[in-house]
Amino acid sequence: MSSIRYTVRFPRPSTHYAEIEAEFPTSGHPEIQLFMAVWTPGSYLVREYARHVEDVRAGNCPIVKTAKNRWTVETGGADRIHISYRVYCREMSVRTNWVEDTFALLNGAPTFLSLVGGRHLPHHVRLILPPEWKTSISGLPQTNLPHEYLAADYDTLVDSPILAGNPAVHTFDIDGIPHYLVNQGEEPVWDAARAVADLETIVRHYKSMWGSLPYDKYVFLNLITEAGGGLEHKNSMVIMTSRWSTSTRKAWCGWLSLASHEFFHVWNVKRLRPAELGPFDYEGENHTRSLWVAEGITDYYAPLALRRAGLITDAEYLNGPDGTGGLAGIIHALQTTPGRLVQSAELASFDAWIKLYRPDENSTNTTISYYTKGTVVAWLLDARLRVATGGAKSLDDLILLLYSRHSGETGFTPEQFKAAAEEVAGTSLRDFFHRTVETTEELDYAEALEHFGLRFHTASADGKTGEGKAWLGAETKVDNSRLLVTKILRGTPAHDAGLNVDDELLAIDDFRVRPGELAKRLENYKPGRQVSLLLARRDKLTRLDLTLGEEPGRLTLTSL
Ligand SMILES: [Zn+2]
Known part of the structure; x- marks a missing residue:
């Protein structure tokens, strides 16, 4: 059966490029069409991956770009067509690509051009790694060649991110099925032994809940890159975290929840x-x-x-x-x-x-x-x-x-x-x-x-005195030493008084509010008090009268 073959190289990984050669069968057609996905399943936004593709060539065959993500190649009667292109890989997220001197994360959708009408074909991927990189790993089955993988079809290729570099790989078996925790960026502050033990507990729990584990192997790609997010795949996940995520109880619960979430998606x-x-x-x-x-x-x-x-x-x-x-x-x-x-x-x-x-x-x-x-x-x-x-x-x-x-x-x-x-x-x-x-x-x-057997409890927003806390209903940020409004919640005092996003808040009742001191200043007021705000809106000074509201208290659940 004919297949599609890719060779991926990283000749200068510090420049964030993957160089790709691809071979497509023509089935005797005088021209073939190639496409690149515009999104990654699981992350529901058109991301226009073709914008990171450069220098698409087809050897001596004429190639024309026909749409934002499509190319047409004249085959001249050849059985197979060779294509080459580069992909810029510098978006640290679970659905995009990252290449740097020490490692690469490749997702299928933003990396591989494929053949229109050829999604059912097997897709081979061979990685040529820089000499100092020793490892590559993916949910895809490996061929008998090093760093070569075989996706049964395009869907599987897109569903199988690949990590290459020198990650720490931890293995555990459940019912003879291998599970790999692959830590990119593992350092001594990250508690890998605890992660392996807790992941094993999670996998065993879901196995008993669903009845069986529906895969031959499972790969947890855990990128300890000070980024966030997770994306599910049939037999792998990509999650991103901080090197400090095993250091506090809150951060650890967050990591476990993320891993549990992506694993439930199996x-x-x-x-x-x-x-x-x-x-x-x-x-x-x-x-x-x-x-x-x-x-x-x-x-x-x-x-x-x-x-x-x-x-x-x-x-x-x-x-x-x-x-x-x-x-x-x-x-x-x-x-x-x-x-x-x-x-x-x-x-x-x-x-x-x-x-x-x-x-x-x-x-x-x-x-x-x-x-x-x-x-x-x-x-x-x-x-x-x-x-x-x-x-x-x-x-x-x-x-x-x-x-x-x-x-x-x-x-x-x-x-x-x-x-x-x-x-x-x-x-x-x-x-x-x-x-x-x-x-x-x-x-x-x-x-x-x-x-x-639960009830709601609403704590006062200040959490201490039990008194309500004066509230504008606006969110702010300090930008270049200015206190700027970033969000106005509907139905709040800020909304009703006509405060706008991007207004610069200068004073309350003619007393200057320095950037960073708004919350502290509001502690001096009670809900219901009318105040005069001095603002700069596109640099023109403006006054607004506003009746302070009460900040909604934090809702908690308590057992009866
Ligand atoms: Zn999800």
Whole structure:
């Protein structure tokens, strides 16, 4: 069978370039078309990867660029065509490329041109490493040649990031299946032994929850690069973290939650998926109303699995290690985001491409994250299923049922998800889904609180005196020694008084507010007090009268 072959070199890695030679079969056609993906599955934004591609050549064959991410090559009757190009690799994120003197992270979508109509073909990748680099690793199977990998098709190539350099590789086996923790940038301050032990606990927990491990090997690509984020793949993940993330309890819980989240995706998203997410259109947006399932349910289980596996405490699960996170922190975030009354969870999913991944100063007022709301809806749905069945069934039963039905060739539609939930509940959930995911109605927490034996507690914002804290409802930053407004929350004193983003705040009641001292100054006022603000708006001095509000208190969950 014909195949596509790539050779990737890093002749001067400190310049952040990968040089690629590719060989494509022509099947006897007088011309072939090549394309580059515009996005990476799992990260729902068109990123125009072709903008980092340079100097595309086809040997002696004429090649013409025909679209932002497409090229046409005249084959002159040749069986195979040789292409060469360079890719600039200097974006430190889980979905893009990074090349520097000590290592390379290559993702498939931003690296490999492929053949239009040839996605089903095997794609070989051979890496020629700088002499000082000894290791490469990927979820892809290796051929019998060093640093050569074989992707069964283009989807697998895109789903299999490759790391090369000299990373520390830690191995553990579960039921004979090898798992690799690959630490790029491991230093003595990063506690690798603890990470291996806790990852093993997480994997064992999910194996018992889902019934089996659906892969031959699994690779945790952990880039300790002072960056953040994670991206799921069928048999690997890329996560980015700080060298200090094993040093404090809060940071460690954060890393465990990230790893737990991406690992849950082995099942939810990479196998059990919304119908619209596959086969992917790599050259445009792929809209789905079900990202609240894909990400929200995953984010509900990520810390829940840690608690069930004994890696975090009940208190950490409910309120986070520092008392401002956990499930309560997510509910707090939802209930203090005005956009929850504007955008439903289903619409937030659909519009991920133009909204969630493209936030601006007004996003909090007009959008809600499907991660945030999806997590809260998952918790409410878990309670609904438990109450409806007298404790016999839970969200676990629903996702296992969905997995048994929709983890094959086709995914689930929103209607199939809801029908399966009703099947588990044994009753109609029409009103539940109408309220929680189809519309922007306020959520009702009473049933979940009662079932799980919890109640909300709202601490005063100052956390000490129990008195309310005076509040503008604006966020600010200090920029070049100026105190600038960066965000105005809808329905707050700042919003109602007409304060604008980019206004420079100079004084309150004619007393200068130095940059960095706004919070301290507001401690001298009580909610309800009218004040006069002196601002500079595009350098023109302006006064505004504003009645101070009360900062919303921090919501926590306590057991009854
Ligand atoms: Zn995710």
